Amino acid sequence: MRSHLLISCLPFIRSFLRVLFSLLLIAPTGALWAQWEKRDSGINGAEVRAFAVNDNYIFAGTYGAGVFRSADHGSTWQAINTGITNDNVISLITNGSYVFAGTDAGLFRSADNGNTWTQLTNLSTTARIYAVNLVNGYLFASGNFTGYVFRSTDNGETWQQANLGLPAGAVVYSFTVKGSVLYAALYSSGVYKSLDNGETWENSGLGGASITQVIVKGTDLFASGLLGIYRSTDDGANWVNIRGGGYPSLIATSAYLYACGEEVVRSADNGNTWATITTGIPTLSQYRTFITLASDNVNLYVSSLHYSSTNGSTQVGSVYRSSNNGDNWLVSNSGLRGVGIKCFISEGGYLFSGTSESGVYRSSDNGLNWVSVNTGLTNLRIQAFAKGNGYLFAGTLGGGVFRSANYGNTWEAVNTGLIYTDIQSLAISGSRLLAGSSGGGVYRSDNNGANWTASNAGIATPGYVYAFAVKDGYLFAANGATVYRSTNNGTSWPTSSTLESFSRVVTMVSANNNIYAATIASCCGGNTIQRSVDGVSWTGIGAGLGAVNVRGITSDNNVLYATNANETGVFASANEGTGWVPVGEKFLTNRTQVVHVHNGYLFAGTEAGGIYAIPLAQTVPNPVISSFSPTAGVPGTTIVITGSGFSTTNSVNEVSFNGVSGWVSAATATSLTVQVPPGATTGKVTVTVAGVPVVSTQDFTAYAAQPLSQPGFLSAVTASPSQINLSFPAASTITNGAGYIILRRQDGTNPTVTGIEDGTVPASLTLPAGTTLAANISTNSITSFENTGLLAATQYHYLIIPYNVQAGQAINYYTASSLQTANATTRAAEPTAQPTGLTFTNVLSSSMEGTFVAAAGSPAGYLVVRRAGAAPTGVPQDGTAYAPVLRLAMVR
Incomplete structure (x- = not known):
């Protein structure tokens, strides 16, 4: 059984250091409604960063499309990403049926040859894993986390640091073993070795060199990196440079050494001499580099990357295989679905996709299957499409404009007068074809591209025109961060508006009676969407888009769709861009670049992960x-x-x-x-x-708002045997239409708020036994109440509660603190009869004796009033106790 580590081979495009950071090993630094379906069968290619081999399979780790597996020595590939949550794979290793994949966000393990994956959470889940290898029964991993190097004895269940003696911040790109000695290739620090399986480390030469690969062949050690290939015949004590140039990947078979970088080379004599072996590998673009190598003892494999520009903004990856030790190569991309998609267009019932380096593909079945339609295309870096006047137009980077009159079956270049051939955008306005270039501003053609004329009148500094839009007879062009408006199909541009805080507008679309522009901030790489009715005044929108980096916008039936590269997904808005929600799941780490509506589906093109589609009916929010x-x-x-x-x-x-x-x-x-x-x-x-x-x-x-205060007091005054009068000052914070309820008890205790339920009208309150609703005063302008019909000689206790009610809102009672109470006792009942037969008899010179017949009804007593010289007059006042001068016994 073989266990293989095959680390990414870094591209070397003029500057190995630039490619080192941009490609393989980035330098270390301190609601869902539906599922997307991958729809790019037939569009083959991917940027493979690492290979791994076991007895049954060869595995390919891609940057942007996850892990692929081949069971037929590279003839076909199958995506195997179930459980992988980061599809930027940069290192791979196999151990029997175990496969380990190092990504931009942690290490993943499969126990079933890649059918399913689990992230190893005991190691950092956010670190880039630059290297992983199995040596002497230990699993080693290196990444940009604290600790630099870790090792495991249980297939990654647990980890221990293994970096004693390594330089601070060491970045290890590969491991190998010779005998019992472990060797590590360090970027910027040469080669280190360990005699105790990583417990301690010591320098083993090439100090200061950026080494990315160290391997063993026979009795010799080999290392490769930024400055070439090195050989040591004394276990790393001394090294000899045996080939100059940059070669980040190096492997050995029983017969040969192979290395790759700007070229693929082979040595049959232990590195003394080398031969270039690239027959059959095309040069598709200005720059070509080779990333990594592998061998499964049947075929030799190499992954390549083709660049369209020095900054690598557009690229395509491919795998090539050789059955004769590299003498000849065949493309081996079938099933590798990780091509960058730059644009879409629908025409004649077909859906067309423009790729970053593979030309134009066409689908007649809603993207289920694609065929290449590149006949006549001498440049395959497609950047923009347009259609009109019976033609389909394609703008390329470096090749100008091509047109097809037969739905892409054949193409012809139409570039006469087109000085700048890096085409960023195309548009049809009226019958005129317009092209936005890199550096030359706007070009126009009135004969379907046969001839071109620069059309920049009114544009202050013609430069990069990334986008056009057409609305209500106006043509809009984005030149850098300025949007120009034309009323004559681009002959002149008299009106403009500059989005001051942005460096450029990257795309525009006309929808919902607005112009929408995706912009990139000039200060810090941020991006937002701007909306305008006239292309002159703009408003920033985009709530819900997250960390905004919009690259593409489209619309359908008043629903806007926008890509967000930072959030690796597509977002939808049904309110003119004011608010956005995600459409389906995000595409892991793969950035979306373009969206398009075709035949009931929304299509999304990604930077390095191909095409996804989702039914339109499932894209809008469904709360x-x-x-x-x-x-x-x-x-x-x-x-x-x-x-x-x-x-x-x-x-x-x-x-x-x-x-x-x-x-x-x-x-x-x-x-x-x-x-x-x-x-x-x-x-x-x-x-x-x-x-x-x-x-x-x-x-x-x-409910209405609760009153904020209550009356300052409540007064109760006896009025008669059956009436008590109550009064109170108005509460100052209740609303018009509000009022008071007054509760009453007669058992010697005050009423409470028990049973007072907000939302219940006073007449329907369920009050405790013994508590009565004495009054409902339904206005705040009345501050007194006469409580009649009471029992005589009875004490009553009262509680007053303010409430609010307005505009159909339910009642809200004031129960926020202790409430105002009062009590009073009604007078005794008036006697129903009076005594009769009152007579007085002199007894002494100073006294008289009075007698009378008692009144019916047994009154409580009698008040006898006298007056000298005349009969008494007047009526005693109820409620007044009179002090007697003469008290007579009550006769019963």
Whole structure:
């Protein structure tokens, strides 16, 4: 059984250091509604960063498309990414049926030859894993995490640091073993070795050199990197440079040494002499580099990368295999689906895709299958499409404009007068064809590209024109960060607006009676969407897009779609871009570049992961309200709405209570937390997500705001045996239409707020036994009440409670603190009869004796009033106790 480590071979394009960082080993530094379906069968190629081989399979780790596996020695490949959450793979190793994949965000392990994967969470889940290898029963991993190098004895379940003696911040790109000695290739630090399986390390030469690969062949050690290939015949004590140039990948078979970089080379004499072996590998672009090598004892494999420009902005990766030790090569891309997609267009029932380095592909079945249609295309770096006047046009980087009159079956170059041939954008305005170039501004053609004329009148500094848009007879062109407007199909550009804080506009689209422009910030690489009705005044939009980096925009039936490279996904908006929600799942780490609507589907093209599609019906937000709690409350009450299809960005969700908007304080895909707004009334709850509304089936009962104060006091005064008069000052903070309820008890205790339920009208309150609703004063302008019909000689206790009610809102009672109470006792009942037969007899000179017949009804007593010289007059006042001068015994 073989165990192989095959680390990425870094490209060397003029500057090995530039490619080292940009390609393989980036230098270390301190709601979902549907699923996307991959639809790019027939568009083959991928940027392979690492190979690994076991007895049954060869594995390829790609940057942008995850891991692929071949069971037929590279004839065909199959994606195997179940469980992988980062598809930027930069290192691979096999150990029997175990496969380990190092990515830009941690290490993944498969126990079943890649069918399923699990992330090893005991190692950093955010670090780049530059190298992984199995040596002497230890699994070693190196990355840009604290600790530099870790090792495991249990297939990655647990890890221990293994970096004692390594330079601070060491970046190890590969490991190998010779005998019992472990060797490590360090970027910028040469080769180190360990005699104790990584417990300790010591320098083994080439100090200061950037070494990316160290291997063993026979009794010799070999190392390669930035400055060439080295050989040591004394276990690393001394090294000899046996070939200059940059070769980041180096492997050995029983007969040969192979290395790759700017070329693929082979040595049959232990590195003394070398031969270039690239027969059959085409030069597709200005720059070509080779990344990594592998051998499975049947074929030799090499991965290549082709660049269209010095900054590597467009590129295509391929795998080549050789069955004769590199004498001849055949492309081996079948099933490798990681091509960069730059543009789409629909024409004649077909869907066309323009790729970064592989030309034009055409599909007649909604992207299920694609065929290459490149006959006549002498440049395969497609950047833009346009259609009109019976032609399909393709703009390329470096090859100008091509046109086809037969749906891409054949193409012809149409570049007469086109000085700048890096074409960034194309448009049809009227019958005129326009091209936006890199450096030459706008070109126009009135004969379908046969002749071109520079068309920059009014453009201050013609430069890079990345986008056009057509709206209401106006033509718009984005030249850097300035949008120009033309009323004559681009002959002149008299009107312009500059987006001051942005470096350039990268794409534009006309939709929903607006122009939408995706812009890149000049200060820090940020990006946003700007919206304009006239192309002169612009408003920034994009809530819900996350860390914004929009590269493509399109629309369908008033729904906007935008790519977001930073968020690796596609977003939708149904409210003119004010709020956005994700469409389906994100594409792991693969950045989306372009979106397009075709025949009921939304298509997304990625930077290095091919094409995905999703039915349009499943792209728009579909919010659902399952329930909300509580179902009633006052302004300021916190309500939790549960359901699905919500945005995780607060501001993208709009919630209203019977038409009055509330404030969303927290949001997940399945719940919203919102406060009931002032003025809310009883009715339905509406949730609107990025312009798409859903209405609850249940009403929310909105209470009026609770009064903020109560009367300063409550006074109770006895008026008669059956009446007590109450009075109070008005509460100052209750609203018009509000009032008071007065509760009464007659058992010697004060009423309480028990039974006072907000939302219940006074007449329907369920009050405790012994408590009576004495009064409902339904206006705040009345401050007194006569409580009649009472029992005589009875004590009554009262409690006053203010309430608010307005505009159909339910009642809200004031129960915030202790309330005002009062009590009074009614007078005794008036006797029903009087005594009779009152007579007085002199007894002494100073006294008389009076007698009378007692009154019926047994009164409590009698008041006898006298007056000298005349009969008494006047009526005693009820409630007044008179002090007697003469007290007579009551006669019963």
